[in-house]
Amino acid sequence: MKKTRQRISDEKVIPGSGNIFADLGLANPAEAIAKARLADVICRFLDEQGLNQKEAARRLGVDQPKISALRHGRLRGFSMERLIHFLNRLRHSVTIRIEPATKPAAEVGLYVAVA
Numbered sequence: 001m002k003k004t005r006q007r008i009s010d011e012k013v014i015p016g017s018g019n020i021f022a023d024l025g026l027a028n029p030a031e032a033i034a035k036a037r038l039a040d041v042i043c044r045f046l047d048e049q050g051l052n053q054k055e056a057a058r059r060l061g062v063d064q065p066k067i068s069a070l071r072h073g074r075l076r077g078f079s080m081e082r083l084i085h086f087l088n089r090l091r092h093s094v095t096i097r098i099e100p101a102t103k104p105a106a107e108v109g110l111y112v113a114v115a
Contacts, residue, residue, distance in 0.1 A: 030109035035075045037112040038083040043071055045090045060086050 021036075022029035046056045046067075053067040060067070069077065084094045 030111075031080065032075075034110045034112045035078065035080060035083060036073065037114075038080070038087070039070055039073065039075055039078070041112075041114050042083065042086050042090065045087075045092065049090075060089050 016023050019029050019033045021032040026032060046059075051059060053064050053071070056067045057064045066077070069075075087094050
């Protein structure tokens with residue numbers, strides 16, 4: 001069977017801002033991306049420790065469905081404070097740094113960096 005190549009349409013491509021939640025016009029995009037990054041780090045730490053969902057739930061003090069939600073990016077029920085608490089339970093410190101804005105007001109926000 002002969003493979004055919006698909007042509008990319010001539011539609012205009014608009015570069016993303018770096019925050020998919022802002023690009024989609026969702027409310028509180030800075031918080032949403034920060035929560036997503038924290039959840040990603042938590043899942044990475046759980047994987048590094050070889051914990052299944054039941055063991056992870058026990059370690060974090062929640063039930064298994066919460067771990068499933070976390071792993072699938074369903075973060076509506078997780079506050080920033082709760083995600084930070086999870087990181088602490090996984091023996092990681094979290095530092096919050098406040099600094100003057102050096103960017104335009106539209107780019108000032110909340111950022112997560114992992115050491």
